[in-house]
Amino acid sequence: xxxxxxxxxxxxxxxxxxxxxxxxxxxxxTFPLLLLAxxxxxxxxxxxxxxxxxxxxxxxFIPIAFMQGALFASGTAxxxxxxxxxxxxxxxxxxxxxxxxxxxxxxxxxAVALGTIQAAVYLGVGIAAGVRFETGAAGAALLFVLAxxxxxxxxxxGVLLALRTGSGEAVQSSFPLLFFLLFLSSMNLPRNLISxxxxxxxxxxxxxxxxxEAMRSLVIEGWNAQALALGFLFTVLMIALGLAxxxxxxxxxxxxx
Amino acid sequence: MRDQHGIQAExxxxxxxxxxxxxxxxxxxxxxxEIYGFLGPNGAGKSTTVHMLTxxxxxxxxxxxxxxxxxxxxxxQVRSAIGAALQEAALxxxxxxxxxxxxxxxxxxxxxxERKRRSTELLERVxxxxxxxxxxxxxxxxMKRRLDLALALVHEPxxxxxxxxxxxxxxxxxxxxxxxVARLAKGEGVTVFLTTQYLEEADVLADRVGIIHRxxxxxxxxxxxxxxxxxxxxxxxxxxxxxxxxxxxxxxxxFGTPTAGDPLSVSIRCESEADLADVIRALDAAGLHVAxxxxxxxxxxxxxxxxxxxxxxxxxxxxxxxxxxx
Amino acid sequence: MxxxxxxxxxxxxxxxxxxxxxxxxxxxxxxxxxxxxLAFAGGLSRLSHVPGFRYEGGYTSFVFVFVxxxxxxxxxxxxxxxxxxxxxxxxxxxxxxxxxxxxxxxLGYALSALLRxxxxxxxxxxxxxxxxxxxxxxxxxxxxxxxxxxxxxxAGVLWASGIALRLRSTQGAPLMQTPxxxxxxxxxxxxxxxxxxGWIHNVATANPITYLLEAGxxxxxxxxxxxxxxxxxxxxxxxxxxxxxxxxxxxAERAAG
Ligand SMILES: Nc1ncnc2c1ncn2[C@@H]1O[C@H](COP(=O)(O)OP(=O)(O)O)[C@@H](O)[C@H]1O
Ligand SMILES: [Mg+2]
Numbered sequence: 076x077x078x079x080x081x082x083x084x085x086x087x088x089x090x091x092x093x094x095x096x097x098x099x100x101x102x103x104x105t106f107p108l109l110l111l112a113x114x115x116x117x118x119x120x121x122x123x124x125x126x127x128x129x130x131x132x133x134x135x136f137i138p139i140a141f142m143q144g145a146l147f148a149s150g151t152a153x154x155x156x157x158x159x160x161x162x163x164x165x166x167x168x169x170x171x172x173x174x175x176x177x178x179x180x181x182x183x184x185x186a187v188a189l190g191t192i193q194a195a196v197y198l199g200v201g202i203a204a205g206v207r208f209e210t211g212a213a214g215a216a217l218l219f220v221l222a223x224x225x226x227x228x229x230x231x232x233g234v235l236l237a238l239r240t241g242s243g244e245a246v247q248s249s250f251p252l253l254f255f256l257l258f259l260s261s262m263n264l265p266r267n268l269i270s271x272x273x274x275x276x277x278x279x280x281x282x283x284x285x286x287x288e289a290m291r292s293l294v295i296e297g298w299n300a301q302a303l304a305l306g307f308l309f310t311v312l313m314i315a316l317g318l319a320x321x322x323x324x325x326x327x328x329x330x331x332x
Numbered sequence: 333m334r335d336q337h338g339i340q341a342e343x344x345x346x347x348x349x350x351x352x353x354x355x356x357x358x359x360x361x362x363x364x365x366e367i368y369g370f371l372g373p374n375g376a377g378k379s380t381t382v383h384m385l386t387x388x389x390x391x392x393x394x395x396x397x398x399x400x401x402x403x404x405x406x407x408x409q410v411r412s413a414i415g416a417a418l419q420e421a422a423l424x425x426x427x428x429x430x431x432x433x434x435x436x437x438x439x440x441x442x443x444x445x446e447r448k449r450r451s452t453e454l455l456e457r458v459x460x461x462x463x464x465x466x467x468x469x470x471x472x473x474x475m476k477r478r479l480d481l482a483l484a485l486v487h488e489p490x491x492x493x494x495x496x497x498x499x500x501x502x503x504x505x506x507x508x509x510x511x512x513v514a515r516l517a518k519g520e521g522v523t524v525f526l527t528t529q530y531l532e533e534a535d536v537l538a539d540r541v542g543i544i545h546r547x548x549x550x551x552x553x554x555x556x557x558x559x560x561x562x563x564x565x566x567x568x569x570x571x572x573x574x575x576x577x578x579x580x581x582x583x584x585x586x587f588g589t590p591t592a593g594d595p596l597s598v599s600i601r602c603e604s605e606a607d608l609a610d611v612i613r614a615l616d617a618a619g620l621h622v623a624x625x626x627x628x629x630x631x632x633x634x635x636x637x638x639x640x641x642x643x644x645x646x647x648x649x650x651x652x653x654x655x656x657x658x
Numbered sequence: 659m660x661x662x663x664x665x666x667x668x669x670x671x672x673x674x675x676x677x678x679x680x681x682x683x684x685x686x687x688x689x690x691x692x693x694x695x696l697a698f699a700g701g702l703s704r705l706s707h708v709p710g711f712r713y714e715g716g717y718t719s720f721v722f723v724f725v726x727x728x729x730x731x732x733x734x735x736x737x738x739x740x741x742x743x744x745x746x747x748x749x750x751x752x753x754x755x756x757x758x759x760x761x762x763x764x765l766g767y768a769l770s771a772l773l774r775x776x777x778x779x780x781x782x783x784x785x786x787x788x789x790x791x792x793x794x795x796x797x798x799x800x801x802x803x804x805x806x807x808x809x810x811x812x813a814g815v816l817w818a819s820g821i822a823l824r825l826r827s828t829q830g831a832p833l834m835q836t837p838x839x840x841x842x843x844x845x846x847x848x849x850x851x852x853x854x855x856g857w858i859h860n861v862a863t864a865n866p867i868t869y870l871l872e873a874g875x876x877x878x879x880x881x882x883x884x885x886x887x888x889x890x891x892x893x894x895x896x897x898x899x900x901x902x903x904x905x906x907x908x909x910a911e912r913a914a915g
Contacts, residue, residue, distance in 0.1 A: 077441065084438045088427065095426040095467070102832055113843045116858040120708045120849045163420035166388055167483070170416055171439035172408065251689055258697035264704060274700030332387045332407035 078174050085173070085181025093151060093185040103151065104193050107143035108200060111136060114263075121264060128265055129295040137201045138290035139262055141222040142283065144193030146257065148226045150250050152186035153233025157243040165329065175325045179318060183230045190226025194219050206294060214293040217303075224310045225286055229253065231317025238324035260284040282309040334521030335364040335490035337400035339385065344394035346380050354380040356547035357394070362525065362540075367517045369538025370527040371632065373644055377547040378527035379419050382495045385525065386416045399491045399523075412440075415484035416493040419527075421476050425469040429460050429479050432468070433486060440487040454482040458512065474505030481512065492516065494526040498533060510537050531632040531644060543636055550639040555632060562630040562638055564602040566591055567611060571598070572621040580620050587611055597624075662762035669753070669766025673740065674773060687736050687774070691729035691782055695721065699789060702848055710853055715879030718791040722782075723803065723874040724847050727867065729782060730811035731838050733775035737767055738818020738834045745826035745910070754911060764819060764903050771815035772808065779804065794880030802885065803877040806870050809892030814838060816899035823906030826913065845871050866891035 093100065115133040122132050129135050159165045168178060198219060208214045232253065236246050260283040261269070269275040278284050289306020292299040341360035347353050355377040362368045372378050383389035385398055387407040396403045399413035423432060433451040442450060455464045458478040468476065477497055484492060494513065498506045514537065516522040528534055534541045535555045543551040543558075551558055569584065571577045574596075581590075581598045587610070588600040608627045615622060636644045698721040706717040713720050744750035753763055787793075795803070818834040825833070844861045845868040846854055854862055862868050873888030 081439060084435055088424065088431075088435055091431070092424060092426045098829075102836075106836075109840065110843075113840075113858070116856060117843065117846075117854065118705075118848050119855060120711075120853040121702075121705055123708050124704060125707075159422075163418055163422035164424060165422075166383075166418055166420075167422050167436075168439065169388060170386060170411055170414075171436065172412060172441065173439050248685070251693070255689075255693055258693050259701075263697075263701050268704045269701055270704045271700045274696075278701070330388070330390060331411075332390050332404050 078177050081173055081177035082180045082184075085168075085177055086184025087181075089152075089155065089182055089185035090188040092155065093189055099151065100189065100192070103147040103189065104144070104196055106147070107140040107193070107197065110143065111140045111197075111201075114139070118263060121268075124264075124268055126265075126268060131205070131207075131295075133201070133204060134206050134294050135291065136263075137197065137206050137294060138218075138287045139257075140197040140201070141194055141218070141225065141290060142257055142262075142287060144197060145190055145222065145226040145229045146250075146253050148186040148189040148193065149229035149231075149233035149253065150247070151189055151233070152183060152230040153237040153246040153250075154243045155185060156182050156234055156237035157241060157246045160237065160241040160328065161243060169329050169331050175322065175329060178329075179231075179234060179321050179325065182234055183227055186230030186233065187223060187227050190223050190230070193226070194222040197222075208294055209297040210293045214298075218290050218293045221286070221290055221306060221310065224307075224314065228310050228313035228317060231314055231321055235317055235321045235324060238321055238328050241328065256281060256283045261287055282313065285309050333488045333490045335399060335523040337397070338362045338364045338366065338523055339368070339396070339398050339491065339525060341385070341396035342394055344381070344384060344396055345392045346377075346384055346389065347392045353547050355384070355391075358544075358547075358549055360396070360542070360549075362523060364523050365517055365521045366539045367513065367524040367526060367537055369534035369541040370525065370544060371529070371531070371534040371541055371636075371644075372527070372544035373529060376544045378544060379495055381544070382416070382418070382493050382525070382527060386414060386418075386493055387411055412487065413489060414491045414493060415487070415489035417477070417480040417484045417495065417497055418493075419495040419499075421480040423468045423471075423476055423479065426467060428465050428467055429455065429471070429475075429482075430464040432479060432483060436483045436486045442487070450486060454485055458482045459508070472505075474501050474508075477501060477505065477509060478512075481509070485516075489522070491523045492525070494524065496527055496529065499529065506533070513537060529644070531636075535632055541632065543632075543639060545636075545640045551635055558632060558635045559630040562634045564588070565630060566599055566601050566628045567608065568594070568597050568599045568626045568628065569611075569615075569622045570594075570596060570624040572623040576620050579618070580615070580622065583614060583618055583620065584611065586614070662759035662765065665757050665759055665762030666766035666769050669763060670769040670773060673737070673767070673770035676740075677774065687729075687733060688778055688781060690732065691725050691778055692785060694728060695725040695782060695785065698725065698848070699786075699791075705848055708849060708853065711849060713850060713875065713879065714881060715794055715875065716792045718786065718789055719793070719878050720875060721848075722786045722791055723878055724842075724845075724871060726779060726782060726803070726807050727810050727871060727874065728842050729778045730775050730807040731814040731842060732835075733778055734768075734771045734811045734814025734816070735818045735834050735838050737771035737774065737815045738822045739828060739831055740770075741767055741819045741822035742826065742828045742830055742834075745822065746828055750826075750910075760907060760911065761904065764816070764907060767819055768812055768815045772811055775808075775811045779807070793878060795877045795882075796880065799877040799880060799882060802882065803874045806874050806877075806888055806892050809889075809896050810867070810870060813892075813895035813899045816896065816903040820899060820902040820906040823903065823910040826910065841865060841867055866895055 115136045119132045121127060122130050198215060233246065236249055240246060259277045260281045261278045266275055266278050266284065269278060285305040286309055289302045292302035339360055339362040341358055344355055344358040345353065346355040358381060370378050370381065380389065384391045385396055385403060387403050387410050390404060398410050401409040401413065403410055430451055433454060434447055437447040437450055455461045458481055460475060460478055463471065463475060498509055513524055517524050526538065538555065540552065540554050541558060542549045567584065569580055571580050577598065584598055584600045588603040591599045591601045612625065633644050699718045703717040705711065754760060757763060817838065821830050821834045844858065845865050846862055851862055851868060851872065869884060869888045869891045872883060873885050876883035
């Protein structure tokens with residue numbers, strides 16, 4: 076009970092802090108939208124490829140907006156925590172009876188809040204721009220849930236990075252590495268249409284591909300149990316590993332007796 | 333809340349990675365309700381000591397008890413008994429003062445009603461009632477320090493740690509903070525461990541002062557005791573006529589030994605029990621005229637100089653140079 | 659009295675030493691183009707099978723030219739971040755006071771950007787050659803392609819410096835970056851111009867970067883197209899943003915007193 080209320084307090088602070096920096100939120104929300112607008116048109120010709128699974132590149136590509144939103148949310152969570160470590164706020168918290176796990180979960184509150192806002196915006200804009208879900212409203216709701224979980228998952232990676240490096244700059248400069256994961260996935264084309272072998276292999280072992288494909292299946296395919304299971308599995312796995320790693324790093328970072 | 337136990341430390345050592353012994357065998361005996369001033373230049377090891385005593389940093393060796401609890405074995409008990417305002421005054425620029433208090437209070441487990449009452453009371457006490465609902469971004473340095481103090485007091489600790497609470501503050505904010513700290517110790521029996529780089533702060537505020545230099549306590553006692561160890565005052569005379577400088581110097585040397593001072597004046601450290609009146613009578617008898625003559629009581633800087641071979645300001649520069657060359 | 663050239667060289671020298679000593683500043687601008695190249699060349703090569711895709715050089719060469727231009731533009735923008743940082747730290751103020759030919763400052767930053775991009779371009783080219791990119795053009799063609807990219811590098815650094823000189827704060831970074839990003843991606847990135855449909859076709863047709871890109875692709879495959887138009891676009895961009903930057907310098911001088 077005590078831990079729960081601590082989680083809530085720290086999450087509340089993380090959310091308030093995130094929401095009070097519109098200069099940080101607005102680009103984070105709009106940039107994926109811009110990319111969606113550009114790429115869904117710039118790559119539209121891909122729908123003419125034999126075997127392309129849908130005639131709307133927008134339908135195909137919209138999951139990428141959620142992925143990018145999650146990556147940005149994770150960066151925000153990481154940079155915020157790194158700033159807390161750097162300026163001593165973590166020491167202030169460490170002097171209270173706060174539990175370590177409350178700090179971790181609470182800190183992710185901001186990432187989840189941002190991820191939720193982003194998911195809502197992308198869903199709304201997507202539907203307004205003509206995205207049609209093969210799985211209907213239930214599928215859209217499930218995609219929303221998965222997107223928020225993915226934001227949480229990447230948030231744990233951001234937090235882990237912050238705890239390990241303790242510097243906002245270091246978090247920001249390792250951030251492109253996370254984008255690397257997105258780039259080397261089935262982001263732009265279905266895996267069976269990737270003709271370069273090494274790239275297809277990389278995309279196949281890249282868990283991000285399965286997160287994208289789970290979201291994508293809800294839009295363009297209908298209920299695909301395997302895609303959904305893989306997507307949720309990798310997302311939950313990422314959350315679990317990220318939290319475990321963060322908990323370990325927190326032990327060294329917060330060496331209080 | 334009245335403290336019963338004070339602070340005791342024995343051979344406290346902290347070695348950082350790379351072999352720097354930031355704190356190198358410190359012993360402390362601090363009485364309940366005492367204000368202990370930990371005086372030293374930048375890099376002397378003050379913050380490291382505070383971090384160990386507040387359980388944020390495990391000591392490499394040695395033991396200490398704070399508020400009756402062992403800092404290594406009873407971390408949670410120590411933390412619930414102490415309040416601390418650390419050097420960085422880390423505050424979230426996007427939260428208001430009241431929100432900070434609310435967060436701190438709830439992490440300490442105060443009930444909703446208590447939280448509200450305590451926040452209002454503390455904001456009033458540190459003079460931030462009007463600014464309570466503004467974001468920290470707009471606070472001055474003094475306001476931040478005051479809020480930091482309020483946050484440290486949320487759970488009514490019996491022992492208070494203040495790491496350089498007045499560094500960078502204007503003189504007014506400084507005196508305001510001093511009187512608040514004095515009130516806590518004298519009025520409420522809170523034990524205060526305060527670090528500072530300022531001689532004056534240690535002198536005015538602390539009941540007892542420990543001078544720390546390169547991880548060692550080089551002198552300890554009440555400010556008066558410390559100055560008494562140096563003992564004798566200095567006398568500085570500015571000749572009215574520069575040609576008489578040598579004659580004045582010769583005469584003054586009967587009263588003490590020469591010390592460094594302004595090149596235009598003559599300075600000596602008194603040796604005998606002689607006082608200023610004797611010196612003036614002798615000058616008068618010899619027909620020597622002085623434009624000004626002062627007698628200085630020894631300061632803590634004289635103590636620092638005597639114990640370490642450098643003055644407090646010089647020592648800080650030295651540390652910084654070392655840090656740069658390292 | 660130092661000449662304009664001496665000022666520029668001294669500043670470029672300083673920028674390069676700063677860079678070499680800080681791998682954190684050096685690596686991301688290097689990684690991003692490589693990442694884009696791998697992702698596009700590896701992941702999208704099937705696009706060359708889209709009906710109507712006509713380009714002799716193969717898909718790897720097709721995306722190489724885009725990534726080369728992208729790296730040129732962004733090396734310029736990153737140098738703009740440095741200009742802003744120099745203003746934040748007060749270093750630039752000292753330069754303004756110390757230097758008699760202040761326009762040499764802009765040239766110095768531009769020279770630094772060029773050197774910096776050159777290192778990126780070399781690595782990128784090596785990677786492309788390893789990836790067996792087809793090179794159809796002769797020596798002069800290839801020089802033409804790199805020259806076009808250099809124009810864009812120059813325009814990029816001038817644009818970003820113009821912002822930096824006006825805002826004099828790193829807060830302006832998104833403002834330097836986002837328009838360049840948009841301008842780059844609102845061109846025929848993945849497929850030739852004819853295959854773009856709808857509004858994006860109109861925008862790309864009006865975008866000068868499109869002509870740099872198409873001429874560069876022509877050079878690389880050995881079939882130069884619209885060369886004069888491309889050089890005119892390159893020169894025009896550089897001249898336009900040159901004026902923009904020098905006006906910014908006047909503003910900064912007035913602000914510095
Ligand atoms: N985390 C750390 N790692 C390594 N060395 C440190 C660390 N923190 C402080 N030091 C070194 O320990 C010495 C004492 O530092 P500190 O306790 O902060 O001094 P003070 O608070 O008196 O200025 C300094 O030489 C400082 O450089
Ligand atoms: Mg300190």
